[in-house]
Amino acid sequence: MKRVRVRLGSNSYEVHIGSGILEQTGQRLKENWFTGNLVIITNPIVKGLYGDALNQNLTRDGFSVVTLEVPDGEEQKSLEVAGRLYNELTNAYAERTTPILALGGGVIGDLAGFVAATYLRGVPLIQIPTTLLAQVDSSIGGKVAIDHGQLKNKIGAFYQPKLVITDIATLKTLDTKTLIDGLAEVIKYAVIQDKELLTYIEDNLDKIKSLDESVLEEIVFRSAKIKAGIVEKDEKDLGLRAILNYGHTVGHAIESASDFKLEHGKAVAIGMLAAAKISNRMGILAKNELLRLNRLIQSAGLPTKLPNLEVTKIIQTIKHDKKILRGKIRFVLPKSIGSVFITDEVSLSLVEQILVDWNEET
Ligand SMILES: NC(=O)c1ccc[n+]([C@@H]2O[C@H](COP(=O)([O-])OP(=O)(O)OC[C@H]3O[C@@H](n4cnc5c(N)ncnc54)[C@H](O)[C@@H]3O)[C@@H](O)[C@H]2O)c1
Numbered sequence: 498m499k500r501v502r503v504r505l506g507s508n509s510y511e512v513h514i515g516s517g518i519l520e521q522t523g524q525r526l527k528e529n530w531f532t533g534n535l536v537i538i539t540n541p542i543v544k545g546l547y548g549d550a551l552n553q554n555l556t557r558d559g560f561s562v563v564t565l566e567v568p569d570g571e572e573q574k575s576l577e578v579a580g581r582l583y584n585e586l587t588n589a590y591a592e593r594t595t596p597i598l599a600l601g602g603g604v605i606g607d608l609a610g611f612v613a614a615t616y617l618r619g620v621p622l623i624q625i626p627t628t629l630l631a632q633v634d635s636s637i638g639g640k641v642a643i644d645h646g647q648l649k650n651k652i653g654a655f656y657q658p659k660l661v662i663t664d665i666a667t668l669k670t671l672d673t674k675t676l677i678d679g680l681a682e683v684i685k686y687a688v689i690q691d692k693e694l695l696t697y698i699e700d701n702l703d704k705i706k707s708l709d710e711s712v713l714e715e716i717v718f719r720s721a722k723i724k725a726g727i728v729e730k731d732e733k734d735l736g737l738r739a740i741l742n743y744g745h746t747v748g749h750a751i752e753s754a755s756d757f758k759l760e761h762g763k764a765v766a767i768g769m770l771a772a773a774k775i776s777n778r779m780g781i782l783a784k785n786e787l788l789r790l791n792r793l794i795q796s797a798g799l800p801t802k803l804p805n806l807e808v809t810k811i812i813q814t815i816k817h818d819k820k821i822l823r824g825k826i827r828f829v830l831p832k833s834i835g836s837v838f839i840t841d842e843v844s845l846s847l848v849e850q851i852l853v854d855w856n857e858e859t
């Protein structure tokens with residue numbers, strides 16, 4: 498088992514990464530001085546796969562467990578569902594010291610995290626992420642949120658978990674599409690900070706796709722370390738943390754211009770290429786690095802062609818994007834693979850030109 502420590506003063510915690518470690522959850526909780534009651538929040542899919550076993554395991558370790566279920570899907574990240582969970586927590590006699598275990602992907606992590614941050618002004622949160630995206634991204638860093646009307650992820654808090662238990666073996670039941678979706682974020686970490694990780698992904702792509710546990714453990718560990726390092730320097734997202742938005746400016750615009758029919762990871766893949774093309778056009782990123790990234794994204798099974806959306810619609814959406822700072826668009830651009838910079842010097846007309854030229858180029 499590997500450990501990543503997230504150093505945030507009194508809010509510090511560890512991310513435990515290993516195969517089969519879900520079974521040790523009770524032991525880990527006892528080591529962290531938890532006893533008595535606890536609540537698992539999950540969905541029917543994950544409950545069927547891992548929830549019942551986890552429940553039995555915790556019961557054997559002397560915990561008294563209540564499992565709360567929400568249906569599967571992004572639309573569960575709502576105030577209404579949070580409200581229902583508050584009622585169920587009250588009915589289960591949950592107290593200030595009763596930990597909430599978020600067992601599932603990013604949706605469960607964000608929702609259960611939001612509930613944990615707000616119920617009784619905050620109860621201990623344990624993240625148990627079961628998708629690649631949740632393991633490398635959403636379970637670390639303390640951003641918890643629900644969606645509200647047009648405000649996706651905008652009602653929330655910074656609320657760090659007490660512990661993250663990342664069991665690589667849970668990725669075995671993920672469908673390929675969801676796995677590849679999460680892989681886009683791993684490629685993101687490599688481009689922003691770890692050139693060796695990019696080479697590692699290139700060399701082990703087949704093993705990643707065939708769910709080789711030791712390779713998955715390595716990419717999750719390295720990604721978690723990068724995310725933890727960035728969060729440690731900028732917990733509240735006031736500066737450096739913005740580099741995690743690499744690929745997300747154009748990515749979010751494409752996702753929302755497609756009415757969320759295009760998966761997040763696919764949109765981010767295109768967004769990462771867009772930023773790379775912009776940087777190359779500005780004379781910063783070398784052509785061979787752009788082509789290398791293009792090749793990797795393609796062989797990962799992520800899109801490199803712009804989907805059939807109107808460029809003007811994408812540009813309009815970028816204009817409304819949250820990353821616009823005092824009228825300027827904020828972009829994270831690669832200098833080279835493994836290093837990025839933040840700029841507001843990218844003009845919308847350059848972005849438009851890149852999108853118009855896209856499918857004519859390689
Ligand atoms: N808080 C953050 O910092 C942060 C960062 C990135 C994304 N997010 C949020 O994460 C969410 C997306 O997360 P996601 O991609 O994990 O989606 P998800 O939670 O919807 O999970 C994807 C699907 O996989 C299923 N699933 C989960 N674990 C499984 C397993 N082990 N085996 C089989 N199926 C499994 C889920 O039930 C779901 O159907 C979005 O709401 C996004 O806003 C948050």
Ligand SMILES: [Zn+2]
Pocket residue numbers: 682745761765
């Ligand atoms: Zn993302």
